Amino acid sequence: MCGIVAYIGTRPARPLLIEGLKRLEYRGYDSAGVAVLDPSTKPAKIQLAKAVGRVGNLEERLEGTTWQGTVGIAHTRWASHGGVTETNAHPHTDDHAGIALIHNGIIENYSVLRKYLEQKGHTFVSETDTEVLTMLIGELYDPANGVDLEAAVQGALREVTGAYAIAVICKQEPDVIVAARKGSPLIVGIGNGEYIVASDPQAIIAHTAQAMTLDDYNVVKITRDGFRTSTIDNVEVTPKVLELESELDEIDLGGYEHYMQKEIFEQPAALRNTLRGRLDMKDGRVVLGGVSAFAKDLVRARRFIMIAQGTALHAAMVAEYLFEELARMPTECEYASEFRYRNPIVDEGTVVVAVSQSGETADTLAALNEAQDRGALSLGVVNVVGSTIARETDAGVYLRVGPEIGVASTKAFTGQLAVLTMLSLFLARRKLMSPEAAAKLQDELADIPNKIEHALGLAPEIKQITERYIQHENWLFLGRGVNYPVALEGALKLKEISYIHAEGMPVAEMTHGPIALINDGMPVVFIANQGAQYDKVLNNIAEVRARGGHVIAVATEGDRHIRTMAEDVIYVPPCSEALSPMLTVVPLQLMAYYAAVARGHDVDKPRNLAKSVTIE
Numbered sequence: 001m002c003g004i005v006a007y008i009g010t011r012p013a014r015p016l017l018i019e020g021l022k023r024l025e026y027r028g029y030d031s032a033g034v035a036v037l038d039p040s041t042k043p044a045k046i047q048l049a050k051a052v053g054r055v056g057n058l059e060e061r062l063e064g065t066t067w068q069g070t071v072g073i074a075h076t077r078w079a080s081h082g083g084v085t086e087t088n089a090h091p092h093t094d095d096h097a098g099i100a101l102i103h104n105g106i107i108e109n110y111s112v113l114r115k116y117l118e119q120k121g122h123t124f125v126s127e128t129d130t131e132v133l134t135m136l137i138g139e140l141y142d143p144a145n146g147v148d149l150e151a152a153v154q155g156a157l158r159e160v161t162g163a164y165a166i167a168v169i170c171k172q173e174p175d176v177i178v179a180a181r182k183g184s185p186l187i188v189g190i191g192n193g194e195y196i197v198a199s200d201p202q203a204i205i206a207h208t209a210q211a212m213t214l215d216d217y218n219v220v221k222i223t224r225d226g227f228r229t230s231t232i233d234n235v236e237v238t239p240k241v242l243e244l245e246s247e248l249d250e251i252d253l254g255g256y257e258h259y260m261q262k263e264i265f266e267q268p269a270a271l272r273n274t275l276r277g278r279l280d281m282k283d284g285r286v287v288l289g290g291v292s293a294f295a296k297d298l299v300r301a302r303r304f305i306m307i308a309q310g311t312a313l314h315a316a317m318v319a320e321y322l323f324e325e326l327a328r329m330p331t332e333c334e335y336a337s338e339f340r341y342r343n344p345i346v347d348e349g350t351v352v353v354a355v356s357q358s359g360e361t362a363d364t365l366a367a368l369n370e371a372q373d374r375g376a377l378s379l380g381v382v383n384v385v386g387s388t389i390a391r392e393t394d395a396g397v398y399l400r401v402g403p404e405i406g407v408a409s410t411k412a413f414t415g416q417l418a419v420l421t422m423l424s425l426f427l428a429r430r431k432l433m434s435p436e437a438a439a440k441l442q443d444e445l446a447d448i449p450n451k452i453e454h455a456l457g458l459a460p461e462i463k464q465i466t467e468r469y470i471q472h473e474n475w476l477f478l479g480r481g482v483n484y485p486v487a488l489e490g491a492l493k494l495k496e497i498s499y500i501h502a503e504g505m506p507v508a509e510m511t512h513g514p515i516a517l518i519n520d521g522m523p524v525v526f527i528a529n530q531g532a533q534y535d536k537v538l539n540n541i542a543e544v545r546a547r548g549g550h551v552i553a554v555a556t557e558g559d560r561h562i563r564t565m566a567e568d569v570i571y572v573p574p575c576s577e578a579l580s581p582m583l584t585v586v587p588l589q590l591m592a593y594y595a596a597v598a599r600g601h602d603v604d605k606p607r608n609l610a611k612s613v614t615i616e
């Protein structure tokens with residue numbers, strides 16, 4: 001989704017801002033822009049450039065120009081209000097005060113504000129809600145009467161509803177950046193005599209590991225000498241300072257062609273990190289420092305509700321089976337976007353678990369807040385340290401899989417599965433599971449990274465199988481039990497990066513309608529590993545074959561029989577059914593990856609998609 005970078009310091013701002021934008025490219029965007037204050041004139045001059053398409057296009061636009069200045073803002077835009085045009089790209093400027101602004105989020109009451117500002121004589125050039133906010137700040141800016149940039153930003157934000165992360169500069173105050181947030185991520189990297197404001201730590205970590213986070217409705221005024229943090233009502237607040245954890249080499253491609261490929265192959269190492277220090281074999285107890293203070297509340301809880309979107313929801317759906325099966329804990333799982341608007345029944349005794357890679361997904365955050373307001377204890381299962389969901393939940397467990405750059409989530413999914421499996425064991429062992437049974441499952445869990453490594457060894461074979469079917473525009477993915485959500489995940493992966501239409505569903509559901517779709521050669525991927533319902537899956541495979549469908553089965557190593565049933569078989573190592581999703585998903589991730597590459601798509605930046613969805 002949109003990306004923000006702003007810089008104030010002593011180094012030339014422009015190259016630094018462009019480099020920052022490149023680090024945010026993975027989030028998805030359709031245009032980019034940069035503005036730097038040239039302090040050689042008084043008032044300073046706003047140097048501004050925008051381009052549709054890649055940051056590379058913006059760089060071309062800047063070729064041959066030399067900009068002065070050590071204060072600036074830059075943005076990658078993902079269109080919401082108004083089409084993908086240069087005029088709609090950020091930064092936006094106002095029409096008299098010399099304000100330039102970048103914005104992530106949506107100003108919901110922008111049309112009322114726009115009318116008000118038009119009546120005051122302002123003329124708009126773009127279709128965006130962002131230009132309205134820029135103009136409103138300009139309208140309020142009145143330094144002669146004590147309304148400086150900080151006060152004008154505070155005043156404007158008191159008038160808006162919606163979500164925002166903004167960074168603002170003004171030619172009359174060339175040594176200041178004002179930034180603010182509500183409902184959209186924003187952090188401020190603290191360097192030596194310099195500050196980098198960004199919507200994502202990736203734009204900061206090359207320069208400093210120290211950063212401050214802002215809470216909703218916080219505004220920060222930054223100069224080279226320091227900063228002042230306040231609320232939009234100008235009450236001073238003390239920001240939280242944290243150490244950013246990411247290592248730069250974790251976000252380099254390291255010999256792989258795409259981030260998605262790297263992240264798929266990184267899964268064994270990532271999961272070893274997720275599990276490290278959390279499995280106590282002796283006693284069969286999982287050690288989860290982030291939730292241990294709430295152990296009693298969790299064990300006594302009457303039910304769990306998992307909220308998430310997309311891939312994270314699929315992980316939560318697997319957890320629904322595990323919490324009920326292993327811990328006998330009533331558990332429901334729901335799209336956060338639906339939960340937040342349907343007057344849900346939540347009471348004391350309900351634990352809500354927000355599952356999110358980014359920790360910033362707008363719907364998940366809003367659903368979490370809704371559940372909290374209704375008295376639920378809240379847990380976060382989040383990857384990005386210090387993200388909003390991580391901060392706003394009562395307790396939680398980090399995934400520790402490292403930064404996920406590829407838009408299609410892979411290692412975060414297996415990380416979510418590992419954490420949610422540990423959470424279910426945490427409860428199960430305290431409620432009903434014997435130390436021996438718990439230790440046995442933990443043992444197996446500890447071995448999952450090795451088994452994923454083994455499954456990854458089949459990548460060349462999976463590539464060949466996939467390439468045989470990429471001309472088909474419709475695929476089905478079918479699974480049962482804990483592997484039903486894996487079927488959904490396989491379909492989602494394939495459609496989001498290869499643009500092939502794919503549907504995932506429970507195996508038995510196929511006969512209730514979708515079987516009509518099956519025609520000659522249609523690829524149907526069955527997750528047919530050994531498990532409680534293996535025989536039933538074989539029956540459904542036979543039904544698909546009888547109708548000309550082409551069956552690709554993900555099966556358990558050693559299962560020879562399946563070869564007589566399916567045209568193609570991809571084997572994964574044997575393991576307990578409860579843990580199998582961490583293995584069965586790997587071939588599906590690889591199939592999606594190889595299909596997208598073979599079809600010539602930009603795997604890491606699929607069309608219309610953003611890494612973190614911070615709007616509804």
Ligand code: F6R
Nearest residue numbers: 310311312356357358361408409
């Ligand atoms: C798909 C994908 C998305 C995300 C979803 C939630 O590959 O990445 O479906 O899973 O947007 O994002 P997070 O986990 O950041 O809340």
